[in-house]
Amino acid sequence: MRDERWLHVSHAPNDGNLRAGRCQFTGCHASTREMKPFCPNHVAESPYVKTILKTIRSRAKQVKKIAGGGPVPDDAHLFKELEQYIRTKGQCTIEGLAREFHLPSIVILRLVKAMSIVRFGKNIRKSITVEIP
Numbered sequence: 848m849r850d851e852r853w854l855h856v857s858h859a860p861n862d863g864n865l866r867a868g869r870c871q872f873t874g875c876h877a878s879t880r881e882m883k884p885f886c887p888n889h890v891a892e893s894p895y896v897k898t899i900l901k902t903i904r905s906r907a908k909q910v911k912k913i914a915g916g917g918p919v920p921d922d923a924h925l926f927k928e929l930e931q932y933i934r935t936k937g938q939c940t941i942e943g944l945a946r947e948f949h950l951p952s953i954v955i956l957r958l959v960k961a962m963s964i965v966r967f968g969k970n971i972r973k974s975i976t977v978e979i980p
């Protein structure tokens with residue numbers, strides 16, 4: 848049986864060249880549902896899915912480097928995500944951020960240390976806290 852979940856991630860941006868209801872993968876003539884550009888077998892060929900997979904891979908690579916003690920890259924898009932989250936939430940603990948971002952505490956700590964706008968503190972349970980004043 849086909850995995851229906853994949854059908855919902857195939858919303859590729861309309862490039863003006865969408866053949867309605869036919870898979871765009873070369874050589875595949877399967878019909879698609881709801882005008883999707885790719886059939887479930889070729890949804891990974893969609894530019895949208897490719898972009899997401901690339902982002903996930905580059906993020907995983909970055910995290911691995913940072914966890915291993917490598918330099919924290921200036922352009923890490925984790926910075927933006929972290930900054931936005933801390934600004935919205937207010938004071939956060941390193942452990943809380945680690946849980947929220949599904950990252951090891953050491954990676955969070957190294958990232959927030961590289962953010963000059965973050966102020967460190969400790970809460971009553973002696974956990975390291977961060978906030979952006």
Ligand SMILES: [Zn+2]
Pocket residue numbers: 870871872875876877885886887888889
């Ligand atoms: Zn196909």
